[in-house]
Every structure is written in structure tokens, then in C-alpha cells.
Amino acid sequence: MGEIEDGEADHITTDVQGQKCALVCECPAPESVSRKDNLPFLNAVLKNPVCKLYRFPTSDNKWMRIREQMSESILSFHIPKELISLQIKEDLCRNQELKELGELSPHWDNLRKNVLIHCDQMVNMYQDILTELSKETGSSFKSSSNKGEKTLEFVPVNLHLQRMHVHSPHLKDALYDVITVGAPAAHFQGFKNGGLRKLLHRFETERRNTGYQFIYYSPENTAKAKEVLSNINQLQPLIATHADLLLNSASQHSPDSLKNSLKMLSEKTEHFVHAFKDQLVRSALLALYTARPGGVLKKPPSPKDGTEENSSQDPPPPMRRQDSIPHHSDYDEEEWDRVWANVGKSLNCIIAMVDKLIERDADSEGSSGGGQDGEKDPSLVDSIITHPKEDWYEQLYPLILTLKDCMGEVVNRAKQSLTFVLLQELAYSLPQCLMLTLRRDVVFSQALAGLVCGFIIKLHTSLHDPGFLEQLHTVGLLVQYEGLLSTYSDEIGMLEDMAVGISDLKKVAFKIIEAKSNDVLPAITGRREHYVVEVKLPARMFEILPLQIKEGQLLHVCPVLFNVGINEQQTLAERFGDVSLQESINQENFELLKEYYTVFMEKMPPDYISHFQEQNDLKGLLENLHQNIQAKKRKNVEIMWLAATICRKLNGIRFTCCKSAKDRTSMSVTLEQCSILRDEHQLHKDFFIRALDCMRSRQTQGALNESDDPETGCLSDNKPTSRHFYPVALLLVSSHLLVVWLILSLALLLAKYQ
Template identity: 65%
Template sequence: LSAEFESGEPDLYLEAFSKSDCKSWIVALREANSEGLQKRIRHLQQLIMEIQGSEPADSLGREITQAAGAVMIPKLPNVEFSLACRELAAPARERKPNAVVQIAVTNTQEQSLTTYTSTEIVEGTRDPLFLTGVTFPPEYPICEETRVKLTVYDVKDKSQETSCCLFYKTHPKIIFCLLQRSFLGSTTFSVGELLKSKEQQLTLSLRTSDGTNTVGTVVVSRFRMGEIEDGEVDQIATDAQGQKCTLVCESASHGTTNDKAGSPLMNAVFKNPVCKVYRFQTVDNKWMLVREQMAECTLSFNIPKQLITLYIQEDMRRIQELKDLGDLSPHWENLRKEVISHYGQMISSYQETLTEMSKLTGSSFKPSCSKADKYLEFIPINLHTQRMQVSCPRKTDAAYDVITVGAPAAHFQGFKNGGLQRLLSRFEAEKKNFSTTYQCIYYSPENTAKAKEVLTSISLLQPLISSRADQLLQAAQQHCTSSLKEALKTLSDKTEQFVHALKDELVKNALLALYTARPGYVNKRHSAVCNNVDGSESPPKQDRPPPLKRQDSIPHHSEYDEEEVWVNVAKSLNCIIAMVDRLQEHENNNQDATAEPSLADVITSHTTGDWQEQLYPLVVTLKDCVTEVVDRARKSMTFVLLQEAACSIPQGLLLKQRRDVVFSQALTALACGFVMRLYAGLKDKGFLQQLHLVGLIAQFESLLSTYSEEIGMLEDMEVGISDLQRVTFKITEAKSEDPSDLQPVVSGRRDYYTVEVPLPHEIFEALPNEIKEGKPLQVYPVLFNIGINQQQTLAERFGDISLQERINQKNFEILDSYYKLLSEKVPLQYLPCFQTQTDLKELLETLQQNILTKKRKNVEILWLAGTICRRLNGIRFTSCKSAKDRTSMSVTLEQCALLRDEHELNKDYFIRALDCMRSRHTQGDVSQWDDPEAGSVADNKPTSRNFYPVALLLVSSHLLVVWLILSLALLLAKYHRHTQGDVSQWDDPEAGSVADNKPTSRHFYPVALLLVSSHLLVVWLILSLVFLLAKYQ
């Protein structure tokens, strides 16, 4: 047994004589750690204070227990502050400093200094006002004694900025920058000094490293978002861009109680938040406060694990159903064994994946470097939630959410042959050939889907019919006429649904197909094959061989009729209805003292307790008939799926596995977005009404290009997002407020999934009755894609973008249909209000026009789709290949656009706000957005190797010129030599004619060579251009 210490001390190795000793050591060590002891001490202190009814505290406000002598450190509020410097020393006479402040935290216990974050760079001023503030979330380990060190640097060359990541226990994703910089000065202060300051502000002197000289001052001003009441303001006079203005930091509370960061409900699903806070100036010279929070989601691993378990259970049920088919002919028996074998291989693969996933600990997301990991292929890439909260003077606070996730795609399986959309289309086209090879009946995708629908329906309806029949008997036992009538009505409804689900020609034809596949079946008419799906028989032919060579379609039921089986269910129900009518009639006759005895009196001339005895045999008969019908229908539909699986081995099962992978990633992202949107709207009555009457729109914004491998990713994503239409949500009441009881639960099968979202009792009781009763909540997923990188440039010039155009057009139709449905059922005044009051119908028309317009990299489509989604109370998702570079550029640009359009961000601060949010220009491959106000984007400076084609192209052009000159000189020399050769005199001076100096064919060799070389040059130029563009990818 080895014990590792986070402090860096040498590992400790312990030897145990048995497993039980080893386990006891592990338990003892876990109980002995400082965190566990502190928790126990705090719990005991709390019990003591509850008994004594007192809360003694020391001078620092810390609660003290005299008996134990321990100190309880109170939980601090959110510590957030802004920074500004004044009168910084100039590094040189002719240059003002480019200031940046690095913030570090001193660990009071270990006396170690940890770099925490840094501000943006403010160039060319001695009085910089930093827009990026500092925030310590509640879970960050600080106390009043914690000291914060501020170090001011002068950045010499901002273009040489490089990124560096710090990884430590509480915030593994904090990123700061290492710059070519020079030290100006530093200062320190304690958190307690800032909290106890009356003005909530500290003015500190910056000193050099030896502490002798002062090089300026730094002003630390605390943000009090959510703590100011009745319009209290905190005014700080600062010098910003040469003019005096007033910093107004006023705020109301953020969101709802359950939606606040750090609430138990949010902490159950969202983990490890990373926060940033900014202050930006509005058009009226006031200041708005903006908080960004990015968090991981526990569903990244939770939902895929549940789905894989459901996949395994479904496939195991399918194997059992295949085994329950009974005896089959040798041909079908061999096919059944082969299908069962492939299902077994898939189950083993899924079980292995589930085992490996169960071993994973640590972060709650999959990084992009693991996207091709076999055991992580079901997990979405870089799934995070991004929330921007805005507080403006004298305005209601607002919050904007977006889910960032890598495009749902099967990276491990690769994209050599395309993605799901292309593979499925190709597979359906080749399926008939497979049916010939395996001598199967070809079923269309519609028939296969119908078979799965029938299996789902009978699985759901059979237990419902049984439970309704039991309720009928219970009502009869209670001798309650109204309850008896109500129970009979529900039983009739469910039974009619059951019969209707089985009244399909596919079920009857499948029963005949199964009948003909039995070992003892003999085809007397030699016409077991029907040539069309409708079931018309082919005329018998004398030369047709008796063995079954091929079945192209569904056979017709002529010898084998199951009509009697379905009729028995209806007859049994009619008997029950007749008996209930007689019982009710008898009850009415008993109440009428003057009524004559009737036939009903004779039938029911027993005690009132005999109602149940009279209904019981009829109910048993109904249950038996339903059971028999279910057994036959299940076998027939299973036989349909057996033939479908046999025709698709092995490619079909591989496609199913790929589809499972993509769907798992898509569903995980959707569940994360739904939970976040639900938590944000729990107190919005309009939103809740929209949720249960219509459902929510889920808009996926994709930035993938239609070039190279990303075409396959987009094809995978298209199918994955489309499959989300089979998902519904339900709100349930949680058993407790324990985080494990607040996790969403997935149920169902591949054709239909339900995600149950538990809520605590108090919150659940405040919901509308329709939601509390378990009404399925619909989600309408839509996908819009616009490629924005250099690969898309190649696709638009040399490739094909029809996939992108088709996706956008198809999903616009879904979005437009949702808007029409919403307009019919929900008053539009329930939708959220925005500063820009553009009509939704007008926005949809503009979106349609942009989709139909042929324009390169038309990002207007994405902006319009995102705006419409927010207006419709929808869920926003942004994706690219790995949810990093392009995604972050899109999200930050959208946030700044929202601040400009909805919160009156000063246009002079737009670019500065954009740079602050991006912190460090994103490394990678992002092209310019077609928005003049978008500001700067990533510095995509190519390396020296990217200029090799340019240099080669320049050299080749010079060589061409030399070649042309030499070729021309050679040609002229040939002509000159010929004219100065054997013919040296004129034939007739007066005639003026000369000898015929016609050049021979060899004289044209240079000309031909010149023409060939010119064509080769054209080819070389094209190849060089393509090579150059590829280098920039």
C-alpha cells in the first residue's frame, strides 16, 4: 500500500499481511486526513453550539469553542475586486508603460505563493484602468488572513505573448500569460483588509523589489454584486482615456435562488466553475458589471454510462427474443446464430467500455486530445456550460447561457468513408444485394421502424392493460359505480390502442413469413414469394424450383390466418363492457323501488360483493388473449428484425455502433443544456407554460467546414442531432437533496428515450400540474452550420458545399414550424423581452433569405439563428471540431454583441471587451468574421515553413523567364544559321526574290518545348497555390 502526499514529501509504503488489513489501513488513513478531521470538528462544534445556544467569536469574527479549543473559519462572501493604477513610473522617457497586473495568492498554512490570474494589457498610459477584475469563488480556499500579492509589469512586446496553464487542485484550468516584460513594482494586502474597509477600496503603494522606491499606486475596489440594496452605489473617480468619468457599480441579485452559482441544485450537476469578472462602460458613461462563468458538467460521463447500460440491456433482450422464436429451418437457424454472435460481440465491446469508464476519476469532461480514445468515444468533447451575467445601472440583471461542446462524431472510427449520413444512404442502397446473398426478405426502413414501433407499443400497453383491469376489479370489489365506470373507460381506451397498434399488414405478413420459416413448413403452391410489398400473389410457374432462392418482399397471408387471435381481444373487452352495463343497470333498478324485476336482476341476483366474482373470469380471459397476441406479435416483429439484421451483417451493426456513439454525445449535450435552461426558468411562469404546451427549441450552431475529415464529422453530427427528436424529458420529484438523487436518469430504448430530471420537493411542488403529472416535454433540435476557417475557403472554391446548404434549409423548416406551433398555443408576450424589438417573423424571413442567398461564409445565418433561439426561450449550443478555438471566438463575439445590442455597451469599448474576454488571442485557425465591429481575431501568423511554397513559386517564375529567353534565343539562332548557310547569293537582283528558306520540322522543337513548358508552368502554379493554402490550414 503506497501513500502519496500532495505536499511533495516522499511516498510512504505500508505492508499488510492480508486484504482485510489493507482495507483497514485505507479506512484509517482516510479518516485521519486533515479535511476529514476538520469536518468532524466543525460538526461537533455545531452540535455544541446548538446545545448551548451561543456562538462565541474572537476579534476576527471567528467562532471559537472553548472546550475543544478549535477555530471555525466562517464562509466568506464572493470576493471580487477591480484594479486601477495611477502615476506609474515610465520605463523610458519616450515611452509610456504597457501595464499588466499579475495576481498571486499566499497560502497561509504552507507560506507558498501561487499565481492566480492576471489582467489584460493596457497600452501606453501611466494611469491604466483595467477592465478585467479578480474573483474568488466561494469554494476557493481563502480566509481573511489570506494575502494577495499584486505585481505590475511593463510588457515590452505584446506580440510575443505566450500562454501557459497552471494546474492545481481547485482550479485546474486557470490560464495566465508569460510575456516579455519588466518588473515595475508590487504590493500586498489581506482579504480581511479589503472586506473591512469602509469605502470597500484600498489604495496601495507599488514598491520596487528592494522596497525603497515608490513607482506608483494601485487602487483595489471591491465589487459588491448582489449585496447592494436600494440603489446604493459605489463611486470611484478614475481617469479613463483622458477624461473623468464615474464608476457606478450597482447591482441586484443574480437570477433565482436555485439558479445561483454555488446553490446545491447547481452544484449537483455543474462542477469546477471558472469565473471571470469585467467592468465595461455604457453609452451614458456608466459602468456595467459582467461575470463569466464556465463550468464542467457531471453529465459528461453520467449520461453515456446510463446509455451504454441501456444499449447492453436492449441487445440482451434482442438476443433473448431471437432465442424465443422457437425452431427454425436450417437456413434461418444459421442466420439466427450469426446475428446472435454479432450482438454478443457488440455487448462485450460495450461492457468493456463501461468497465474502463468506471475506472475514470478526476475532471468531468473529455479533453480534445482524447477524442480518438476508444474507451471515451461515447463521451462528448469539451462539454462546458458558459454563462454571462450582466448588471447595469437601474436595469434588471440578465443572464445568457450557451453550451459549448465538440461536434458529436465518431472520431475513433474515423471518417475515411464519410460520416453517418453518407454511410446510411449508401447502406440502404446496397441492402437489397445483401438480402439476395442471405436469402432474406428485404424490408424498407419504414417497415423496420414500424416493427420497432410495434414492439415498443406492446411492451408499454400490455402492463397498462393489466393494471387497468386490476383497477376495474378493485372498483367492483368496492361496489363503486363511478369508479367502475371510470376504470372501464381507461381499460377500453388502452385496449383499443393495443388493437389499433397491431392492425397492420406488416404484422400479419410477418406472422406468415415466420410460419414459412418453421422446419415443417411445405409450400404446396410453390408461391411463397410475393413480388411487391402490397402482397399480391405471383402466378405459379411450372419451371419454378421448390427451394426458396430469394425473397424480395413481404409474403401474403393466404394459408395462415391469425385474424381469430386479434378478434378474441375485442370480444373479451365487449364481454366486460356488457357485464359492467348489466351491473350498473341492476344497481339502478335496486334504487327504483317501483321497478319490475328484469333480466339484469336474474343475472346479478347475488350479494353486492359478487360484482368482482362476475367480472373476474372475463378479466382473466382478456389478459390471456392479450398475452397470446403479444407473444405472437413480438415473435413476428422479432423475425422482421432478424431478417433486417441478417441482411446487414456486418456493416449494419457497425453503423448501429457508430450511431450509438454519436447519439450518446448529442444526448449528453442536450441533457446538460435542458437542465441548465430549466434551472434558470423555474420561476418564469411563461417559460414553464411554453415548456409543457409546446416544448423547447434546441439550436446547435456548428462551425465545421465542408472539407476533408470535417465533412464526415458534419455528416455524423447531422444524424446525431436529428436522432434527438426521439427524446423527451420528464420532471420528477427527487427522493432527497443529495447530489446523487438530483442526477438526470435516462430510460427507454434506441427508438425512444426519456430523460427524467429530478427536482427537490419545494421546487417540484411549485411547478404547473401538467409538469408534475409527468407530461412528456418535447425538444425540437435544429442544426445550422457555417464553416469559417481556411478549409472552408478551399471547399467553396474547389469543393462542394451542398451538404451545408441542405442542412441549413432543412433545419430552417423545422424552426419555422416550431414558431408557428408556438404562436398558436402560447401568447408571444410570454417570450423574453429584448432591447432590440425586431419582430420574430421578420427575423425568420431574413434568415430564410440568407439561407437561399449564395454567399461565402455567411455568418449572418448563425447570428440570426442564435437571436431567434434566444427570443424563443431556447437552448443554445456552439460547436466546432473540438470546442476550442472557433467555438471560443464565436461565443465571445456573441457575448460582446449582446452587450452592445442589449446593454448599450459603449462602441469604443467593444474591441477592448472582446480582447478581455478572449484574454489571450486564441491559438489556432480562425478566419475573420464578416463584421466590421468584430474587432481583432486570433493572430494567425504563419511560421517560416509556410513561406516555402512562396519562395519556391518566386524562384520558379524567375526560372521560367530565363527559360523563355533561352528558348527564344535558341529558336532565333536556328533560323539565323539556316539563312547564313549554303545559299549566299541572290538568284535575280531585279526580281527581289530569294531562295526558299523554309525551316525543317526540327526547327520547331524549341517552339513545341516552349508550349509544353508553359502548360507545365500553369500546372505548377495551381499545385503551388493549393500547397500554399494547405500550409495555412
């Protein structure tokens, strides 16, 4: 946010003496906030800001000024709609590939028909959800009261930016951003059987132990099959385009253009060839061979051998009918090697031809420049080059055609075999498999919407920081989630969903492009295993970026989750339940954070690291965090403080999540803000509690309470508030009070459900 204007400063000095809350005023016009921030581009992402102004004394009796702002984000709905559209296209493409799988034995054909029926139903469901989302108008965020609605299940709950701008007399102005959002979870589907972490593990265990009807492929192999299929779909049209550009350069007789076109064609073709150097493709081809009716292997005509331009195709071998299940010896495994190797051979022929054309052209120019015919080197008179200079196009065209034919043969076989791998995943326990896919899509959509919002805000805030921009394209961006879910009842399932959804963010990369129009909303491309989010910047902002980012380098993120349950239910879980889920999540994510720190220290420039180490004792903080995770202390909030501090010092994005991003989230965020004022900006120690109460008061923090919905705009004064953690604080004083509290709680529960 921008600096506070002088007019505001005069107004701030007029607070009433003796008032507990140091709130000065509420910014009435959102436009003024955008103007002062000098970041109008953020208006495309943030809407309806609510701004509060405070002043607090420092330790040397001077005054600091604080502006607190909470904003909605229209990405709450935009990102899910983009994502669902992509998933519909992906599923339609997969269904078409299943239909084109060819003739299968009755067993596999029946499975395929069953899979297609269920997949078509899922596509229709996604289309209905997308239609309903497109009708949504009004509020740009989903309220907690709607978290169980089916049509809104892809939308995150209460996604907001919580921003604190500190204008301190000692330090330069500072911004502190936290994205608050409800824990990514499938609330509509419920948590009766647990969340994604448990459901996926159970599903894979059962599928691994399934009977003879299916062929088991590990999740890694299934993901690899999807990756290769995606590479095929991307590389084949690119290679065809570069091949046409090569022919165009040949028709123009431009040696330089011919070299450049050949370089691009070679790079893409080599990527294409290497994509099939995997044992999975071989095993999938054999599995598909055994699934053909009666063991019939239908071999299309062999592609042209790239070493012989004009050789005729060999006739297809006669089809052989085997017993019901053919033996491995009936399948020629070397045939696949020959098929995809022909692509490389065809490319080599094109390279040789281009080299000879350019060499002959250079020799002819040198000969004519000498003013005499002179004898040419016999080695340059190759049998391939028998046409005059004007026939470059005609000499390259047959080789390009051969390359495309060989590629078509490879693509046809690889697509069918890898689609057969995907059929295995879908055929087993069809309803459960598709419902797991739906649940994972729902959770991922909620997590991605928050991530994109946080990335764009962080990019705009740090756009003029060269160190951050270098870190962004060299190491990637750290994204730290603070979870406040308990390991009790339904929140166990929410935490399991959240852990998988945040882990899935590793397959997201960002790409920054220059905006060509007024539409600056981010766009998404890719597939479920790898998404690319394109962030658009105006030209004046795009020019600030380093060359690597401007050239389209993908920017990766490192998401980590640390969870500490802090409510009354967590007390029950720690006394009588199981907290192993929380412990394992924290330990796993500490290893990820430690790995990010190691890469950061290795790849960042030494001068930046030396300056960085002077300001931040990150190694000590990491060791302290590890000790606290290993200590297994009850309600160890030190884990949250340390993780948040490390994230801020590593230029990361901070998220705070609980069930609905209201009560516990507001408690955590306000406490973090006051702690920052104390530790970083010398807030007077006697005013820490006052500042905390001020930020949490109903008059200044209306909205973040379980009994007071911000979206409804009403207060329920007759309901008790847990904003100050009075129950938890009392329970920590004495074990006797805990026993009394448990007895009273059980009595209330019995009375409630009788």
C-alpha cells in the first residue's frame, strides 16, 4: 500500500484520550485506497476493500501509523471457471481417445463401454457446475454459509487479502500481507470416510491387490502416461509447424532462415523422440497387444525408412491369430524401437540435406565471385543434389513428408497404448475412482484460486525488488500455509483434503506475459498433472522484469503446510484422540522447507546471500522449528510463529486457514500483526494488548467471528464469542479446570442431542 497522506496524519492525531481502541477512522471510499496505493492494476484482482486507520505509540514515545485493509478477490470465481473449462476439455479428449482405442476383446470392450458411460456423466456434471458458476453475480467471494453447496464446491471459502501497512518513524514503510481462506476441502461430499489423504491411500492399496481382471499401474506410471500423452499432443503440431517453416525458408532460398528453422525443428523432434524412451511405453504396447481380440496384433504399414527417400513401403505382415492370451514371444518388442527410431533417422536426413544445400550454395557463390568456373570438389557432388539451386523446396519436401509419416505412426501407437494404461485406472472401482477425481479437482480448485491471488499480489508488491525477481526465476516462490484445523471429528477429513490439495500445487507453474488488451485476468493452460498460469502485466510493468522471465521461463512454487490445532476440539484430540496426522504433515513439510532453503543458499548469488544472512538467522530458525516439531508439545503455537517468520524472511506468500477463515483465522492474523508491530516496529510494550483488542473489537474487525457472518452483515449479540480464546486460556491453567470443562461439555452435548 502507498504512504498515508498528510491530511490523514492530521486526522490521526485527533483520537480521543483514554479510549481503549486506537481506531481513528474508516476509509469510506475504496477508490481512495487504490489511488494512494498507486497500484490501480490490482483493481482487476481485488474488490470491495475495507480500510481501518490506527496509531500506536512506539517504545520511545513516538507514533506509528497503521492502515489495515481487507479485500475480496474476484479470482475466487474466475480461477475455478477457468479450471473447470480445462478439465472438461481434457476429459472429452480422453473419452475420444478411449473410443479410438481400436478393437478389443469382449472383456476389455465391456469395461471400456462402462468407463465411457460414467465419464460422460462426469463431463455433464462439470458442464452443469460451470453453467451455474457463470450465472453467479454480486459478491466476489463464497461465504461460509454456502460452503456445502454443490454448485459452489469448486470455489474457495472466504478468500480475502489481509494487508497491514505500517508507517513507522524509525523504519521505512512496510507492507505485510496474509491471504486468509477457508481450508481447501470437499465440504459437499462430506468427511464421513475421511479426506483425500486417507481415501487415496486406501484406493491405491485396494487397486494394487485387485484380481485378474485388471492390470495394475502405479500412480507414478499413470501420471507418466498422462504426461507422455500431453507431450505428444503438444509436440506433434509444433514439429509440423516448424517443418512447414523449414520448407518456407527453402522456397525463399534463405540460408540463415533455413538454419534457424532447422534448429527449432531439431530441438522439438529430439524432445519428441526422448519422450518415448520409457519402459512404460513398451509394457503398455505389450498389454494392449494381449487385449486385442484373440491375440491379434494389427500392425499398420511400417513407416518409410528415413535413410531411403523414395523407397516404397513394405507391405503389412499378415495378421496372426493366437490363443486367447498370446505369449510374450509372439510380440516383436524390437518393432517399436524401429518405429520411433525412424523419426530420428528422418531428422538426420533432413539435417544432412540442409547442410549440403547450404554448403553447395556457398561454394557456388565463391566460384562465381572468383570469375571462373573452376573445378569443384568431387565430394560435394552428391547424388542427392541433382537439382539446380531453385529446387531446394523439392529436395526437402520428400524428407519432411517422411518425417511427418514416421511421427504419425509413432503417435498412433503410443496414444493407443498409453490410453490403455489410463483405462486400467478408470476401470477399477469406477464410481470410487471418478468420485476421487472429482474430490481432488474440487480441493485443488480452491487451493489454486488462493495461490493465484497470492502470487499476483506478491508480484505487484515486490515488482521493484531485483533480489526477489531473481529469486523468483532462480529458486521459485515459497508458499507457506498456516493451518489451524483440529485433528478431531470432521476437521480430520478437512485436514486430509487440505494436505493433498496444497501438495498438488507443486504441479503448478506461473508464466508472466505482456498484456495485449485491457483483459488482465490470469489464464490457465495444461492438464491435471501440470498447469501453467499465465499472469498478464501491462507493458510498463512487464519491462521491469528480468530477461529470463520476459522470455517466458516457467516460475515454480514450493508449497508447505504447517498445522497446529488450537480450539477446544484439539484439546479432546490430544487427550483422548490421535494427533499423528498433524505430526506427520508437519514433519513432511519441514523437509520440503529445508530443501527449499538449501536450494536457495546454493543458487542465489553470493553477494545477495551474504547480505541476506546478515539480516536473517534462517539456519537457527529452521533448527528451532525442527526441534519444536520433534517435541510433540500440545498446541505448540511456536511452530506457527517460526514457520511464518521463515516464510516472511524468504520473501514467501503467507496463508492462514481454518474451517471457514473466520474465528480462528482472525485470531491468528491479528495476533501476528501485533507481534510484527512489537518485534519489527518497536510497538510500546504497554500497548500490545490494547492494539490486539483494538484490531479484534467488533467496531473495527466486524466480520471475523463464527457467530457474526461478514457476508450477512449482522451481529448476534446474544451468542458468546470465542475471539479471545478464553476457554483455551483457562484450560491451560489447571488440569482440574479441564476435567470440569469436559464434564460440562459432555452434559451440554447430551442435552443438545436428546
